[in-house]
Amino acid sequence: MDDRTFSRRRFLIGTALPAAALGMGLSAPAAVEAQTAPALMGPEPVDVMLQVNGRAYPLKVEPRVTLLDALRERLGLTGSKKGCDQGQCGACTVLVDGRRVNACLTLAVATEGKQVTTVEGLARGGRLHPVQQAFIDNDAFQCGYCTPGQICSAVGLIAEGRAGSDAQIRESMSGNICRCGAYTNIVRAVNAAARA
Numbered sequence: 001m002d003d004r005t006f007s008r009r010r011f012l013i014g015t016a017l018p019a020a021a022l023g024m025g026l027s028a029p030a031a032v033e034a035q036t037a038p039a040l041m042g043p044e045p046v047d048v049m050l051q052v053n054g055r056a057y058p059l060k061v062e063p064r065v066t067l068l069d070a071l072r073e074r075l076g077l078t079g080s081k082k083g084c085d086q087g088q089c090g091a092c093t094v095l096v097d098g099r100r101v102n103a104c105l106t107l108a109v110a111t112e113g114k115q116v117t118t119v120e121g122l123a124r125g126g127r128l129h130p131v132q133q134a135f136i137d138n139d140a141f142q143c144g145y146c147t148p149g150q151i152c153s154a155v156g157l158i159a160e161g162r163a164g165s166d167a168q169i170r171e172s173m174s175g176n177i178c179r180c181g182a183y184t185n186i187v188r189a190v191n192a193a194a195r196a
């Protein structure tokens, strides 16, 4: 377009955007920068092979995609829950090579070549995992939203040898929040599973 043909549309864009930015509390230079900055684009999707619950899943994901979103949105494994999405509640806890991680803070691409286990992968041959059974036997949930994360966390901490006492279980699972306050029975269930 010829610079001399300064259309009404261009004029409106040139004045409305800085005004809107100023309305959002940006300084004048910041407003101009906001107007002229190119749209932020992430890197292109990359091929990744996730190993989840003993099965290989070839995926194409942007490097910024979290393991939690890949599990839930791409693989349909919705057992792992999204609570806070910022590492505060533990609802998304899964096991990566047997260690507990917050899937919302873990990039999917970073788990390539590792074994991811979600709550869907704990049962064997139609039998619940002993921790799952202990949660049922001890009535260790109410709404159940935190339960998959609690169970994965419990499986991990028992394997780590950190279920020696109620106090140790409470300490080791302090990153798993239960809004229903089912803590007493959760500790009882983990204790029972650890002794079983």
Ligand code: FES
Binding pocket: 081, 082, 083, 084, 085, 086, 087, 088, 089, 090, 091, 092, 093, 102, 103, 104, 105
């Ligand atoms: S959703 Fe990951 S810690 Fe809360």
Ligand code: FES
Binding pocket: 140, 141, 142, 143, 144, 145, 146, 147, 177, 178, 179, 180, 181, 182
């Ligand atoms: S059982 Fe409801 S949040 Fe834990």
